[in-house]
Structure formats: C-alpha cells, structure tokens
Amino acid sequence: MSPYLYPGRVASAVSTAAHGVTGRGLLQVWDVDSDQNLEYSHGLTGVDQVGNFLWVEVTGYLFLVVGLICLGLHIFNMGWRHMRHMSVLGDPTRQNYWTRNQTRWWPWIQRHIFSAPLWKKRHNKSFQLSSAIDNGTLPGRWHTIVLIIYVALNTAYCCLLPHDVDMHETIAALRGRSGTLSALNLIPTVLFALRNNPLIPLLQVSYDDFNLLHRWCARITILEALVHTFAWLGNTVHGGGWQEVADGLRLEPSYTWGMVGTVSFVFIGIQAWSPIRHAFYETFLNIHRLVVIFTFVGLYKHLELHGLPQLPWMHIVIAMYCVEVFFRLVRIGYNSVYLNKRPSRIRVEAMPGEAVRVTITLARPWTPRPGCHVHIYMPMLALWSSHPFSVAWSPSQNTPTSKELTLSTLEGGVLAPSAPPQSREISLICRARTGLTRKMYDKAAQAPNQEFVTWGAIEGPYGGHHSLDSYGTVILFAGGVGITHQVMYVKHLVNSYHLGTTAIQKLVLVWTVPESECLEWVRPWMDEILRMPGRKKVLRVLLFITRPKKHIDSSSTSVKMIAGRPQTASLLETEIKSRVGAVAVTVCGSGPFADDVRCAVRPFLTEGSVDFIEEAFTY
Known part of the structure; x- marks a missing residue:
C-alpha cells in the first residue's frame, strides 16, 4: 500500500460519491444512484487512485535522485577545489599540475552540456519582437534536457490510463490523474520560486536556474489543472448537460472553489507570459503574488470540501510560502531596523x-x-x-x-x-x-x-556562493553595469593575494562600457583597489570604450583603455596560454555580451583546467 494512499479517506470518498450526500456538503445536488450518466463526473468513481499515487511516488523518487546527484557533484567539486586551494598555498607560483584536466569525461560534459547553449551561441540574448516587447531567452542545453524529461514524464503519466473500459471512465481516470499531478507539481512550483529556497545554498544552483524551473513547473501545473477541469466538464455535460454544470458551480462549494483556482491559474499563466512580465515587471510581481493567494485558497477549499488525500500537499505549499515570508521579514528587519535606531x-x-x-x-x-x-x-x-x-x-x-x-x-x-x-x-x-x-x-x-x-x-x-580562491588565474568580464558583480571579487582577490591566503597569481578584469564617463560609476572604489598592496603584481585592468568621444591615450601597463569592443576569443587565448594553475572565467553583463564570452571560452574547457561562471539575472 502506498504511504500516500489513505484507505479510510478513499473509502469514505467512494462511499460519498455513491450516495451523493455527506455532512460536509459534498455532492448535495446530485444523486448518482438515480442518474447513472453522472457517475463518472463526481467523486472517485472511475478514478485510478492506486495508479495516481504510484506516479506520485515515482515523481518523488526522481526528484530525490536528481537532487542527490546534484548534491554529490557539488560536494565532489567543493572537495576538489578545497584540495587544490590547500595544495598550492605553500608555494602559489608552482601550480603546473592544476593547469591540466585530470579527466576527459568531466570537461567534455562541461563543454557540450552544462556550459553549452541549446544551439549555436544564443542563450541569454533576448528575443526582441520590438524595442518594447521582450519574448524571453533560450534555455541552455542542460536546462532543455531537464525540461524535456520533466514535460515528457508528466505527459506520459496523463496518458497511462485504463483504455479498455468505457470512454467516460477513462475520462474520469484522466480527471483524477491530472488533478493529482497538478496538486503535486504545485510543491516544486512554489519551492523553486522562493528567494530563501534552501536548495540554492545546499546545491549551489543559482536562483536564475530555479526560476526557470519554477516557470516550467507552473506551466505544467496550469495545463494539468485545465485538463482536470475539462475532464470534469466533459463528463458532466454528457451526463446532465450544461445546466448540470451551472448547478454544480452554483450550488456545490467544492466545485465553486475549484473553478476559482482554475481561473486564477489561467490568469497567472497569461500574466506571466514573457512580453507582459518584462514590460511591467514590478506591476506583474504585485499582481502575481495577490492572485497566487486566491489560487491557494481556491485549491485548498476544493480539496478540503471533497476530503481528498491531496490536502496535506496544500499544507506543505502554504507552510513553505509562510516560512518564506517570515524569513524575508527577518532578513529585512535584521539589516534595516535596530532597536531605537532609524531604518x-x-x-x-x-x-x-x-x-x-x-x-x-x-x-x-x-x-x-x-x-x-x-x-x-x-x-x-x-x-x-x-x-x-x-x-x-x-x-x-x-x-x-x-x-x-x-x-x-x-x-x-x-x-x-x-x-x-x-x-x-x-x-x-x-x-x-x-x-x-x-x-x-x-x-x-x-x-x-x-x-x-x-x-x-x-x-x-x-x-555569492562561488569562491575563486582556488584558481591561479581569474579572468573577470563585465559589460556595462555588470561591473558591480566583479568589483568585490577584485578587491577580495587582491587583498587575499597580499595576505597569501589564495592561489591567485594572475587577475584580469575586462570591462566594456559605451563611454569613458561611465568609469565614474566605480572610480572611488577602483582608486582604492589600485592603492592596495600587491596590486601591481597580480591585477591587470582592460577598459574597452565602445563609443569613445575623444582620443584615448593609456600608457599604463596595468590599466589600459582601449577603443572598440574586445576580441574575446583572442583575448582569452592569450591569457589562458600564459595561465598559472586552474582558470576561472566569469561574466556579468547583457545577454549578447555574456553569450560572446560563453562562445569564446567553451573550446578551452577541454584544453585545460578552465571553469566558466555566469551571473545572468534573467528573472
């Protein structure tokens, strides 16, 4: 017996469906015994509960296995980097062993799966239908594989139904299967949307990746909720006509609340469409959160009034949402309010x-x-x-x-x-x-x-989960305001080099801006970095001005100003050939800029010990 299957509650629900009345108000307006045409429209008649919870277990174990694999890879990489870091501290200039890949399979996976775009080089460059309409970005190859498997499994689960029975019994089974999966998928949908998602620090998977998974889990949840609704609608219309549908939504609270949940789901799906989301992002967030609350209330009442065994899943969803709100308030209050002091x-x-x-x-x-x-x-x-x-x-x-x-x-x-x-x-x-x-x-x-x-x-x-302390060579790419992500790394690595607590021996900052006036954004901080002890031995700064207003004259060897755009591939080739130890290449900038760096660095992933890290902020 599946641990998710509650025999007492299922038997009660079946009995309720057969008799048509209960003290909780279930099916107050239908007498199934008197109208056999409606027997597959309400209750659990025809619903394959054993099969439903079998697939619930399969899905749960799949999520667990994927999570454990990611955790294992993270622990292995963390241990590998720590060992590399500790081994070179005695003499950071001797890092020849770490310049080479120690395996062939892992760099190949990094180059062709984890760091690869879906096709050619486009990944974070938006599909602009016009200057005002942003249709989103293209997922990477690894993301696409995960999403295809996820969508295919949910589709297969909805198709594996008893087909050697009456068609309306099959539709009833589809109603139960799609409703069960929709309620189940709501758990990862909410979990992956949380800023305080515990899986982010545990697995060190970025919020961008979880946000992508959140959107796709939400789409599957909405589609399965629609299938669930239309399956009920089809059997009800067949059994009693549209008047029966109207009576059910008007007189039976469970179906009324279920329709509230479905309508809210549809509204969320339309509102979260990429052009609308990006055009009015802050308005989208406020409305999105409000409608999500309506959705939770509708689904909870629908499950509660029917006494369905999926109700504990809503307890989990609501608990996660409330804990998230609590932690966010704690974070805000801790940093911003202190006893009698002003905010x-x-x-x-x-x-x-x-x-x-x-x-x-x-x-x-x-x-x-x-x-x-x-x-x-x-x-x-x-x-x-x-x-x-x-x-x-x-x-x-x-x-x-x-x-x-x-x-x-x-x-x-x-x-x-x-x-x-x-x-x-x-x-x-x-x-x-x-x-x-x-x-x-x-x-x-x-x-x-x-x-x-x-x-x-x-x-x-x-x-801020990526530590660069174990790399002998670090190349930081910044496009425009993306410099904000890199300055703190520069400061930390230069200071750590002076203190002898890092493997860093070569640090290169490549910053591309449209005009030289943009250098004022970080001038006081860069001046402080350039005065730090040991800076000249480890740091070089390459400033590319794409639209210079006057002639650029830069005679400094450690800080160069160059007119035009960087030739990323040749620049990386030069720096990686003269590398010390393992190499980290990081990028933060616009979508096209990040895609260019990704395209340039991928061939080097199998040529030496090179890691690529991207900060995208593609919300």
Missing part, C-alpha cells in the same frame, strides 16, 4: 550614462560576500516593491573612514584608529531602465547636487 538611510546619486550610485547605511554592521546581491525597498518611489542589485562595494572593516583618518592624524599622527570601525555601508550601481531604476535616476537628476536621501530597507544577501 536604513539611502543616498542616491545621479551618475553619467543614466545610472545612479546607491549608498545604503545599514542599522547593523555587515560585510557581504563577493558576488552577492540584495533586494532594495524604497517606499518613497515604490511602496512595497523590491528590486535585485549586485552589491558593488562595502568598506573594509579594518579600513578607517576619511573622518577617522583626519582626526587620528591631527591628534597623534597615527593613520590607524584605536579600534577598527565596523562597516555599515553597502553601495550599488543601478542603470536606469524602467520602474524603480528610472524613478531613482529621474529624481536624483532633478535634485540639488544631483542626489537625494531617503529611508528604506534591504533584503539579503543572496548569492
């Missing part, structure tokens, strides 16, 4: 290239991880909406502020203060597009001194 203070400065620099003074000291991001709340401009941004900078805890430097110098000529100050600031760079970012830029550009101050909150940090 976080936010200073927004207008910058060249229609960007803003956002500096947030936190209620508590905090040092974010390189590569992490936060969600920012600014009620002045967006009442309850939030927006994700990479953390571009946070002052070091052992770095005194300018005020402390001045006071210390005047008092005793000592540059270091008596106690290292704690960091309470993080800075972000936001390019003005639509919604919140456009409102921030417009308000700052029109304000005196081109800046304004308000209060708000942050939620996070999220991400």
Whole structure:
C-alpha cells in the first residue's frame, strides 16, 4: 500500500460519491444512484487512485535522485577545489599540475552540456519582437534536457490510463490523474520560486536556474489543472448537460472553489507570459503574488470540501510560502531596523550614462560576500516593491573612514584608529531602465547636487556562493553595469593575494562600457583597489570604450583603455596560454555580451583546467 494512499479517506470518498450526500456538503445536488450518466463526473468513481499515487511516488523518487546527484557533484567539486586551494598555498607560483584536466569525461560534459547553449551561441540574448516587447531567452542545453524529461514524464503519466473500459471512465481516470499531478507539481512550483529556497545554498544552483524551473513547473501545473477541469466538464455535460454544470458551480462549494483556482491559474499563466512580465515587471510581481493567494485558497477549499488525500500537499505549499515570508521579514528587519535606531538611510546619486550610485547605511554592521546581491525597498518611489542589485562595494572593516583618518592624524599622527570601525555601508550601481531604476535616476537628476536621501530597507544577501580562491588565474568580464558583480571579487582577490591566503597569481578584469564617463560609476572604489598592496603584481585592468568621444591615450601597463569592443576569443587565448594553475572565467553583463564570452571560452574547457561562471539575472 502506498504511504500516500489513505484507505479510510478513499473509502469514505467512494462511499460519498455513491450516495451523493455527506455532512460536509459534498455532492448535495446530485444523486448518482438515480442518474447513472453522472457517475463518472463526481467523486472517485472511475478514478485510478492506486495508479495516481504510484506516479506520485515515482515523481518523488526522481526528484530525490536528481537532487542527490546534484548534491554529490557539488560536494565532489567543493572537495576538489578545497584540495587544490590547500595544495598550492605553500608555494602559489608552482601550480603546473592544476593547469591540466585530470579527466576527459568531466570537461567534455562541461563543454557540450552544462556550459553549452541549446544551439549555436544564443542563450541569454533576448528575443526582441520590438524595442518594447521582450519574448524571453533560450534555455541552455542542460536546462532543455531537464525540461524535456520533466514535460515528457508528466505527459506520459496523463496518458497511462485504463483504455479498455468505457470512454467516460477513462475520462474520469484522466480527471483524477491530472488533478493529482497538478496538486503535486504545485510543491516544486512554489519551492523553486522562493528567494530563501534552501536548495540554492545546499546545491549551489543559482536562483536564475530555479526560476526557470519554477516557470516550467507552473506551466505544467496550469495545463494539468485545465485538463482536470475539462475532464470534469466533459463528463458532466454528457451526463446532465450544461445546466448540470451551472448547478454544480452554483450550488456545490467544492466545485465553486475549484473553478476559482482554475481561473486564477489561467490568469497567472497569461500574466506571466514573457512580453507582459518584462514590460511591467514590478506591476506583474504585485499582481502575481495577490492572485497566487486566491489560487491557494481556491485549491485548498476544493480539496478540503471533497476530503481528498491531496490536502496535506496544500499544507506543505502554504507552510513553505509562510516560512518564506517570515524569513524575508527577518532578513529585512535584521539589516534595516535596530532597536531605537532609524531604518536604513539611502543616498542616491545621479551618475553619467543614466545610472545612479546607491549608498545604503545599514542599522547593523555587515560585510557581504563577493558576488552577492540584495533586494532594495524604497517606499518613497515604490511602496512595497523590491528590486535585485549586485552589491558593488562595502568598506573594509579594518579600513578607517576619511573622518577617522583626519582626526587620528591631527591628534597623534597615527593613520590607524584605536579600534577598527565596523562597516555599515553597502553601495550599488543601478542603470536606469524602467520602474524603480528610472524613478531613482529621474529624481536624483532633478535634485540639488544631483542626489537625494531617503529611508528604506534591504533584503539579503543572496548569492555569492562561488569562491575563486582556488584558481591561479581569474579572468573577470563585465559589460556595462555588470561591473558591480566583479568589483568585490577584485578587491577580495587582491587583498587575499597580499595576505597569501589564495592561489591567485594572475587577475584580469575586462570591462566594456559605451563611454569613458561611465568609469565614474566605480572610480572611488577602483582608486582604492589600485592603492592596495600587491596590486601591481597580480591585477591587470582592460577598459574597452565602445563609443569613445575623444582620443584615448593609456600608457599604463596595468590599466589600459582601449577603443572598440574586445576580441574575446583572442583575448582569452592569450591569457589562458600564459595561465598559472586552474582558470576561472566569469561574466556579468547583457545577454549578447555574456553569450560572446560563453562562445569564446567553451573550446578551452577541454584544453585545460578552465571553469566558466555566469551571473545572468534573467528573472
């Protein structure tokens, strides 16, 4: 007997379907014994419950196996990187062993499956029907394989029905199968949408990947809910006509709430269509969350009033949603509110290239991880909406502020203060597009001194799971505002090189911007990095200006300004040939920029120990 099958409840439901009445109000308007034409429309008559929960078990075990495989690969890679890191600390200049691949099969899988686009080179470049209509991106090869298997299994489950019986009994079985699978798929649909999804740090799979899976799980859930509804509709119309359908929706609460859930599902599916989602993303999120609550209520009441064994799955879904809200509130409150102190203070400065620099003074000291991001709340401009941004900078805890430097110098000529100050600031760079970012830029550009101050909150940090400390060579590609993802890595790696706690021996930052004025976005932070001890020995910066307004003259060997776009393939070939140890190539930028870097780096994955890491933010 399947552990998901409750004999008492199933027997009760079958009895209810046979007699047509119950104290809970089930089937108050139908007497199945008096009308055999409706016997397959209501209750569990014809429903293959044993088969339904067999496929539930199969699906559950498949998810478990895939999760364990991902966890095993993550643990193996984590151990491999740690061993590589520890082995070179004694003499970081001797890393020849780690420049080569130690297996053939893993680099091949990396090149042709995990890091490969579906076809040719296009992956994160959007399909633009027009400048205002974004039709989404193309999933990668590995994502496509997973999605095909997932869709095929759900299709097969809905087709494996008893076909050697009356057609209406088969339709009843389809009603039960599709309804069961729709309720089951709602669990991963909600889990994969959570920002605080525990699988993200456990498996170190990015939120972008889980968000892709969330969308496809939601599509399957919606389609199966529609099949469930139409199967009931078909048998009911056959047994009693459209009047019977109207009476059922009007007089039987379970079917009324079921229709609420189905209509909400359809609305979500239409609203989440890529052109609508991207055109009005912040509005989409607010409406999406509201309709999701209607969907949960409708499904819960539908299952509860029928006394169906899938009801505990709704308990799981609602519990996950409530725990997510709780953790988000805790994160917001912890970073932004502290006892009697005011909420976080936010200073927004207008910058060249229609960007803003956002500096947030936190209620508590905090040092974010390189590569992490936060969600920012600014009620002045967006009442309850939030927006994700990479953390571009946070002052070091052992770095005194300018005020402390001045006071210390005047008092005793000592540059270091008596106690290292704690960091309470993080800075972000936001390019003005639509919604919140456009409102921030417009308000700052029109304000005196081109800046304004308000209060708000942050939620996070999220991400930042990729450690680059075990690589002898690191090449960081940034396109435009994508520099915000890379600056903290540069700071961390240069400092770690000086302290001798990392394998890094060669660090290259490649940043592409349209105009030289955009360099102002990160100038104070880059100036600080360029003054760090040991920087000249390890760091080279290549700045590519795609639309220069004047002649570029760069005589520095460690910081070069170059007119035009980078020749990514030849640049990578030069750097990888002169590599030290294992190589990490990371990229953060627009879709076409990231696709170019991916295309250029893939051939090297099988030529040496090279890893490719991409930060996409393709929500």
